[in-house]
Amino acid sequence: MDVLIHLLVGLHIIGIAALLGGFLTQMKAMGRGTARFVPGMLHGAFTMLVTGVALVGLNEADGHHVNTVKIGVKLALLIVILSLVYVQRDEEKVDKRVFGLVGLLTTANIFIAVLWT
Template sequence: MEFVYNLLVVLHFIGLASLLGGFIVQMKSPDKGVNPAMLHGALTQLVTGVLLVGIASAGLVPGEEVDHAKIAVKLVIVLIITALAFVGRKRPLPQTGIWGAIGVLTLANIVIAVFWN
């Protein structure tokens, strides 16, 4: 099960790259908005994150413990990101506000993931 867990961690980083990359690549664009990379990255973070927590909570990987408060905050943030991404996909460009909010919330989740111990 450790292999599956580590594979999910890799996918968690790919989702992060897609979400943040989709945001950064539009930095100079006049038509900022939610692109497919951002939407799929958000969904990847949600799915892989929940699976990681499920496996760790079940005690299937020795040494992996779950900080429930940290996970709850990350989960709420990713749900807001995902909702914004779906709303953004349906709206005409530019959606600078939605694009910026997703970027800030993504960075917040990275900081929380790394600094909240």
Template sequence: MDVLINAFVALHIVGIAALLGGFLTQTKAMSAGTATFSPAMLHGALTMLLTGMVLVGLNQADGATVNNIKIGVKLAVLVVILGIVYVKRDEEIAPKPLFGAVGGLTVANILVATLWT
């Protein structure tokens, strides 16, 4: 079971990397006002959602204690990120405040995952 959990943790990190990497590659374009939400950002957020749900289920099935409040906060932040990226994915130019919000919320989600004990 540990190997399976670790595999999904790795996939979860790949999703975070795709979302944050998509944001970071567009920061120069954001300052110029030409940033767009890339498909990698949407796919990264969806990967995070799917692997996160699987991880919660696997950890509960393994008998580990799951902090449901922490998971709820992470889920709420991710749903906001997904909503923004999904709705604005086809626009030629992403609004600066929304694009910045996605980056900030992604970093916030990482901080919640790592610092909340």
């Protein structure tokens, strides 16, 4: 069970890397007002959702304590991120504020994961 949990943690990190990496590669375009949500951002957000839900379930099944408030906050942020990226995935240009909000929420999600104990 531990190997599966560690594998899913790795995949979860790959998902966040795809989401944040897509944001960071579009920052220069965001300054020009031509940023768009690249497919990797959508795939990264979906990967985070699937692996995150699986991790919570496996940790509960393995008898580990799960901080449900922390997981709820992270899930709420991810749903907002996923909704924004999914709805505007085909747009040629995304508003700077919306694009910046996705980056801010992604970064907040990372810090919540690392700092909230």
